[in-house]
Amino acid sequence: MELSHADWLAIQRAQGWLELKLPLEANEELDEVQPQLRAHPAVLKLRYQVYADAKQWPMAYEIELGSPPAVIKTNGNQAAYP
DSSP states (O other): OOOOHHHHHHHHHHHHHHHTTOHHHHHHHHTTSOGGGTTSHHHHHHHHHHHHHTTOHHHHHHHHHHSOTTTOEEETTEEEOO
């Protein structure tokens, strides 16, 4: 299933909040993505970054463990996008 235009807009807004160092707001934007698409690699990358920026390491670790290796690559506490 593909992300809709509304989903992509939510992802872009979440990215903007992260750039402003506001991970809680970014997380709220990611919650706007359709529930069945929240495991999409684009969403998981940002969700990982949200948790890392908020220093919620157990949650970030859960995303890292459950993601295919190409989705999340970490460099310290920053998500690297392949």
